[in-house]
Amino acid sequence: MQYSVSKSNTILGGRVVLPASKSISNRVQIINALAYSFEPIKNLSDCDDSKAMQSILFSNTNTFDVGHAGTTMRFLTAYLAKVVGEWTLTGSDRMKERPIGVLVDALNSLGAQISYLEKEGYPPLKIFGSNLTGEEVELQGDTSSQYISALLLIAPTLENGLRIKLKGKIVSRSYIEMTLNIMEEFGVKAEFKGQEIFVANQPYNRIPYTVEGDWSGASYWWSFMALADEGKLYLDGLKKNSFQGDSGLVPVFEKLGVKTQFSKRGMFIEKVATYCKKLKFDFNQMPDLAQTFAVCSCLKNIPFHFKGLETLKIKETDRIFALIKELGKLGYVLTEPAEGELAWEGERNEEEDNIVIETYHDHRMAMAFAPIAMLRSNIVIDSPDVVKKSYPNFWEQLKEIGFSVEKK
Structure with missing residues (x-):
């Protein structure tokens, strides 16, 4: 057409x-899921990406297709890595060309069990969710901020919290700070000093939220x-x-x-x-x-x-x-x-x-x-x-x- x-x-x-903001909507949906919260999210985005996130989070299957939704793919990879179960996460043909190896490597270093079903470093993924101990990961600062935000969103639920060390120039810092600011609205404190971010193990508060x-x-x-x-x-x-x-x-x-x-x-x-x-x-x-x-x-x-x-x-x-x-x-x-x-x-x-x-x-x-x-x-x-x-x-x-x- x-x-x-x-x-x-x-x-x-x-x-x-x-x-409504797609970026905020998807972060808040993941936080609500991690907090086991049924508090309402007002003005939730009705775009395809947010609908995909909502549909998957409320699904009773173990195979999920995010379509073209990149944020949904990255955030769910981290989320499912710590939810006990066996999960398959896939997407559109273009999604299968978008790299995710940096995030998968970081999660696996924290104890996750994620493997590739087709091309190494790219979706679709097979995820065996389990309890992650957390502690520390190191990433290049110029990697996608969505990888960093995906890790930050699950960080307070990890047994030992999480310290992220960023090497070199940090790109899209504003998106990282947005994630931390939204987490703080839900009661989670973090430290972002220089090239390091630390989030201790702590609970998310269950609160109603309105998306701008x-x-x-x-x-x-x-x-x-x-x-x-x-x-x-x-x-x-x-x-x-x-x-x-x-x-x-x-x-x-x-x-x-x-x-x-x-x-x-x-x-x-x-x-x-x-x-x-x-x-x-x-x-x-x-x-x-x-x-x-x-x-x-x-x-x-x-x-x-x-x-x-x-x-x-x-x-x-x-x-x-x-x-x-x-x-x-x-x-x-x-x-x-x-x-x-x-x-x-x-x-x-x-x-x-x-x-x-x-x-x-x-x-x-x-x-x-x-x-x-x-x-x-x-x-x-x-x-x-x-x-x-x-x-x-x-x-x-x-x-x-x-x-x-x-x-x-």
């Missing part, structure tokens, strides 16, 4: 109720506004002082011409005339927003040089490759100056005819490219349903504020 997206004018206005709105999903509305000629939009559901690292987008989008004003329940974003001539930014703390900023910068004709993108190649797709290819269809010549970097120096080629934006089973590709509709009619997005992974009603909300979204 394909969607053709267009807008009759370049003015943007209205109110958008943002989806998703800053990652909100980023696309800033991109729409940056490309509008004029407009003001109210975004409902975000917290100013959020645990989510992607809340760092506010000052960066100010460089692209979007002003943000906070209120009690959300914020107003408004188009302003001033913006930078070149955007240089290290996305170490919010790598999921690199696609949003790359597309927006190109469309505003703002050259850029991004760093801190080391984890993008092991996401739902190789996002570096996908950005270079799809923006190339629009004539933008992007380069990868070094590992973990992406740049556009202003070089242009001719556009392709009859452009269709491929999404590569990646929800963020679909939503990052959708704002093209502010500048050109009938942008065509292939496999638009991928947005269900994190933002199920994205296309419906576009219609509500004046966009035309039609099946091709």
